[in-house]
Amino acid sequence: MKPKCLLALLAVTCASSLCMAQTASIAEDFKPSTFNQPGQEYPQVNSQGYARFRIKAPQSDSIKVSLGLGGRGGTKLTKGADGFWTGTTEGPMDEGFHYYHLTIDGGVFNDPGTLNFYGSTRWESGIEIPAHDQDFYALKDVPHGNVQQILFPSKSTNTQRRAFVYTPPGYEKDKSKKYPVLYLQHGWGEDETAWSNQGHANLIMDNLIATGKIQPFIIVMTYGMTNDVKPGPGAFKSFKIDHFQTVLTDELIPYVDASFRTRADRAHRAMGGLSMGGMETHMITLNKPELFAYYALLSGGTYSPDELKDKTKPKLIFISCGSKERPDGVKNAVVALKGAGYDAVSYISENTAHEFLTWRRSLYELAPLLFKE
Amino acid sequence: MKPKCLLALLAVTCASSLCMAQTASIAEDFKPSTFNQPGQEYPQVNSQGYARFRIKAPQSDSIKVSLGLGGRGGTKLTKGADGFWTGTTEGPMDEGFHYYHLTIDGGVFNDPGTLNFYGSTRWESGIEIPAHDQDFYALKDVPHGNVQQILFPSKSTNTQRRAFVYTPPGYEKDKSKKYPVLYLQHGWGEDETAWSNQGHANLIMDNLIATGKIQPFIIVMTYGMTNDVKPGPGAFKSFKIDHFQTVLTDELIPYVDASFRTRADRAHRAMGGLSMGGMETHMITLNKPELFAYYALLSGGTYSPDELKDKTKPKLIFISCGSKERPDGVKNAVVALKGAGYDAVSYISENTAHEFLTWRRSLYELAPLLFKE
Known part of the structure; x- marks a missing residue:
């Protein structure tokens, strides 16, 4: 028997016993x-x-x-x-x-x-x-915020664009109260429905607010694929943030501030995103540091101290990913940021990859850190 | 040649020439x-x-x-x-x-x-x-209302139930203004997403409001299949309205009146529905005439004067259907209602059947008739 055959036989044997073991153990x-x-x-x-x-x-x-x-x-x-x-x-x-x-x-x-x-x-x-920790995004008998579809005019794209706005429970009742705002972006190939539908962002917020762990804030989610990024190798090499940045900062933010009871200043405005949305967050916060005080990258890259120097200093940088992604990159980036004097926090979602449980958990960890007085 | 064969041959010939004529004329x-x-x-x-x-x-x-x-x-x-x-x-x-x-x-x-x-x-x-008249539900550069997902507690079903609420443009700005409410139901097999997604109810309202043809009002859309009606013959024979009526009148309406700036009285509350939602509207308005002043059945049956007598009189009854449904039934019912002293209006959607263009048009015709002072 040649070595090759022996290996093949071993492989068959192993596969076969593995298969039997698995079949026997499926509940x-x-x-x-x-x-x-x-x-x-x-x-x-x-x-x-x-x-x-x-x-x-x-x-x-x-x-x-x-x-x-x-x-x-x-x-x-x-x-x-x-x-x-x-x-x-x-x-x-x-x-x-x-x-x-x-x-x-x-x-x-x-x-x-x-x-x-x-x-x-x-x-x-x-x-x-x-998930073993699914309770934090479960639909419970607690006061619920609303998720509103808004259509805002966009001169730069000559369209009426859609966004979803989470308003926390009680928003309708105390008509004098104003709220901070988190602009929260989806990933490549997703759209403005993702954070509510598969992300359960509204339920995560409802549950956090019900337990008193966070100060209520508004979340705004809009479509970030204005650059028409196509799939395939090198898709992001030619990525330019200009179109989406214009929609977000010149059109959506003023519309939201005019239409909702927001605290319309830098100290009460955050931007975050997952994957491509993190890349967009990274670019826009560096281009417009005067607009946002809190930055959050969820499986969406890191900041280096070099990028941030000589710019308005953020109040907080939150960087996360799943343990099956590149957790060391996230942890090392946060160590470097802290060493350079920035308030930075890393979060690693255990046993998850580049998928939505990583991002649900990231939002759950991020929310209590935002807009602290 | 036996008659059967002749018929068969004729059928083939006819089908063939029809087919050729059609093929030639397809643009x-x-x-x-x-x-x-x-x-x-x-x-x-x-x-x-x-x-x-x-x-x-x-x-x-x-x-x-x-x-x-x-x-x-x-x-x-x-x-x-x-x-x-x-x-x-x-x-x-x-x-x-x-x-x-x-x-x-x-x-x-x-x-x-x-x-x-x-x-x-x-x-x-x-x-x-x-449609040749699609302009009335087109997405235009006009002020847009929002469609909000709300989750309201329902003791009777022991669930957190979903509804969508259309608030008209400007709702957020004038914080003292209060609005009338139309409770608008979907048909069998549909759900609370239907009127916004395939019905374009929000765009119909935005466009009507932009042209000044109506007074702005709120629309509330929730799931009406609480009775778990199954398809098939006799599906509606055992239909009981109790469950849905309880959800609507004892749970949703109080929640909406507590959460939104509504004019929370009969004179400023309407109920309407399409198909099965019309059947539900018919039953609930007759059971609870003290709650609604305006009734609308869209391809969803009719009222007779007999059913309405000795009850609080509605301000308006609107009954509609497509011309390919049973328009005579709708027209005759409205004639009878008018003869008995009711303010009733019929509307027939030309060249449509039991489908959503009938109901989009019906909403467009209904809205200007509601909540006239």
């Missing part, structure tokens, strides 16, 4: 994902984080789910005699929210069982793997 | 539907109202689009050498909004080209056939 306590459409039983998730799919397409030849373990090409479904295709991820998924889609006979479609969420520049299926 | 000026997802070229609509579909699924065996001429089973797509399936409706569609879905190899999926809209108790694909 059969699957329940519908919380993001399913009303009345839909599938997809399901078990207590270990495995996801199971079930799709009706009796005459189809192949169905694959894009979700699965990283880099292994997703989960192939198997057709049963009843015309339903079923399959289970080969391992547990990370806790939290995941985008996915189906490939049916070579075409890309969404799972009819789930709600759709805007990601990858399209409305995609979404699934929620319950 | 090749197709454009992406306004409800397509960002950057998606298909589905498309031409100036005559034909819809054209294009779906990638190279290994699929059959794809059918549920849209087509009424009762003819939709539009079958044909596979091209490039792996894309294409097809055009066999005739022009009615103007306005249509739900649809794809049947791919026996399974039901959405068209990845379009946005999804909640109808038939699921998120379905939607397409917009431009």
Whole structure:
């Protein structure tokens, strides 16, 4: 037996026993994902984080789910005699929210069982793997703030643009109170719906406010893809912030300050964003430090002391990412910022990657640090 | 040749010439539907109202689009050498909004080209056939009201329930002004997103307010399927209004009156709904005439003078439907109501059926009649 064959045999043996071990250990306590459409039983998730799919397409030849373990090409479904295709991820998924889609006979479609969420520049299926700490973004019987769709005029793009505005509970009642504002951006391929739909930003805020852990503030979320960044290698090399910066700082901020009871000064204005939204935050806060006192990059790069010197000093810099991203880069950047005299905080979300549970947790950690008097 | 064969031959001949005539007359000026997802070229609509579909699924065996001429089973797509399936409706569609879905190899999926809209108790694909009068619901450079998501506590259902609230432009600015409220319900299988998403209720209001044709008012839209009405024959026979009535009148209305600057009396409160929402409006206004002064049924039945007698008299009854529904029933009901001394108005939407253009137009006609001093 040549070494090559031996290795192949070993591989088969290992794979086979792994597979048996996994099959034996999958807990059969699957329940519908919380993001399913009303009345839909599938997809399901078990207590270990495995996801199971079930799709009706009796005459189809192949169905694959894009979700699965990283880099292994997703989960192939198997057709049963009843015309339903079923399959289970080969391992547990990370806790939290995941985008996915189906490939049916070579075409890309969404799972009819789930709600759709805007990601990858399209409305995609979404699934929620319950997180051990999901209580902080749960819908509870506490006073709720509202999420408002606003349409604001934008001369620079010659459009009426959409944003969503979270106003905290009680906003309508005390008509003399004014609030600080966090401008919070989505990532590449997402839009202004992301932070409310898959991010649960409103519920995170409601719950924090109910426990008295933060001072209420307004959150404004708008579309940041005005630069029309295309997917693929080098997508961001030619990225210019000018268009979006104009929309945000010359059009949206004045509109919000005129339409809502804001504290319309630098000390009560923050900007943050996830991924590409962090990159935008980085660029805009450095270009317009006179507008924002708090900066937050969520899986969206870092600041160096060099970039900040000779500019109006921020009151706080918050930098975060998931432990499966580049936590050392985040931690080292914050050490350097502190060494240079900046008030900087790092946060690492345990056992999460470049996904929304990282960002939900980041918002939860960030909110109590903002707008301290 | 037996008669049966002759008929068959005639049928083939007729179908064939019809088909040729149609093909010759289809204007090749197709454009992406306004409800397509960002950057998606298909589905498309031409100036005559034909819809054209294009779906990638190279290994699929059959794809059918549920849209087509009424009762003819939709539009079958044909596979091209490039792996894309294409097809055009066999005739022009009615103007306005249509739900649809794809049947791919026996399974039901959405068209990845379009946005999804909640109808038939699921998120379905939607397409917009431009209407000759579409200006009244267009997004224009006028002051815009906001659409807010609220979450209100419901003891009767032990949930935090969602509603959307349209507040007119200027609501935030004049903090002393109070507004009348229209409670506006969706139809069976839809939800509280319908009137804003596919109904454009907010844009209809913005445009009416900008031209000074109406006094601004608030619209509240919540989920009316608390009775869990299932599809199929006899679905509504066992319909009981109690659950939804309790949510609306004992929970939502007090919450709205406490949270927004409303004129919280009967004279400044209206209820309306489309289809099943009309049925709910009919039941609730008759049960609680002390709460509402204006009633509106949009493709949702009629009132008779007998039902209304000995009850607090409404200020206005508005009844509408599409010309392809039962316009005589609507007109006759209004004649009878007027004869009995009620202020009643009928409206028939020309060349539309039980679909959203009927209801957009109905709201446009209704709004100027509400809350006249």
